[in-house]
Amino acid sequence: MNKRIVIVLFYALCYFSLSAKEKIDNVIARAAEDIVQKCDAKSILVIDDFESPTQKMTLYIREQLADSIYAEDGLLKLVTREHMDIAEKELKFQNSGVVSEKTILSVAERLGARFAIFGKLEEFNSGFILRVRMLDVKTGAYLFRKTYEFGYSQKTAQLLGNASSYKKVAVGGIGEINKNSIEFIAPAAGLSFDFSLWRKLSVGGKVLLSYDYHEKQNQILTIETLGTLRYYIVSFSGEPVSGIYLEAQAGVSSLLVDSKLKTVFNAGGAAGYRFTLGSFYVEPEIRFGYPYMCGAGLAAGMRF
Structure with a gap:
């Protein structure tokens, strides 16, 4: 499953690269x-x-x-x-x-x-x-x-005299599958926010809620609260705060197992591509870290 997700993301990035306009x-x-x-x-x-x-x-x-x-x-x-x-x-x-x-x-x-x-x-x-x-x-x-x-x-x-004019704030929703599950994978949903400090560097936060519906013995609910630091490597369109990025993530995961709360430190990294269209954005992403191990998802939202 995870290999297929990586392959799909790779071909998506290649497509954006080949379809990018000339300079x-x-x-x-x-x-x-x-x-x-x-x-x-x-x-x-x-x-x-x-x-x-x-x-x-x-x-x-x-x-x-x-x-x-x-x-x-x-x-x-x-x-x-x-x-x-x-x-x-x-x-x-x-x-x-x-x-x-x-x-x-x-x-x-x-x-x-x-x-x-x-x-x-x-x-x-x-x-x-x-x-x-x-x-x-x-x-x-x-x-x-x-x-x-x-x-x-x-x-x-x-x-053209508008180098400093670009959308710095983005707010959106996230849909994901990850390994916040004992047996298989867990579906997840959440919210994201980021603010661009410079044309290639952003800080932000994410909140993700995962539910392990495959687990038969226990009910496991995971709440991830993450801070993010993102760097945009290259933008094929040339637009700031877009294109291929690498992201560092760290925060706290709260696990509710049969209504019993357990808190663990959460850290990892992500890679993805932010595709922009005016005030809207869409970004596929894969991530790896602890304790969730891996995840893949799609985020979309608005830029201001």
Whole structure:
């Protein structure tokens, strides 16, 4: 039984790993590779602004894309933003401040560029979309219009100015089977609470109630009161307080055997994966320790 639970959890973690979205740097590198494939030898490129929620993100995309293009093909020539600004200001003045694809082409042509690159960053479906456009300056035709998707990460949070904004409190319920049983396994239910001290570290508590209905001679009820310290190893989505975690647990187990109370020290460790969807979370978990030996369960709840 326990081996099956471990195998199921392992495959679940693999699934989350494989289905995780790319990061911003990987996407920009792929865009650079696509751009270089459309260029001739010693082409001159001009990279216009990528519209985004913050100037910091706009600057990062533009500079990272330029570095990635140069890394792909050092023969290509890139026109700097400073050169564009001079020509663009003149053109904005001539066109009463209107900036369009025609304006971009005019600026690129005046700078002697063969291709113009620009785009837009949008938040979509629990991640981001980077729209990249590449124009042939001579013909005004698109060489390609491509969309790249990537997920949240600590870097994107910092570039968008919301690195410190994340849900720190989680409250939920737990369903579990464990070895608080003499003969077989015991079903259990409980409540959990945790508070994030940092983006990867949380403290909290759990209360679990197990009933050994397999025991024929005695009625055994176990109440576990646990304090927890949890560290998130990796988040495939990039979101804080989520992903694969390791947790230390310690507390007191109260055993009611035929209405007689016995108290023992409880200590152990757990591993699991917190999957988040907005304000909700779900997490499968396995744990090992004393006196329960082992357990496997599923928790779900709300984040604030």
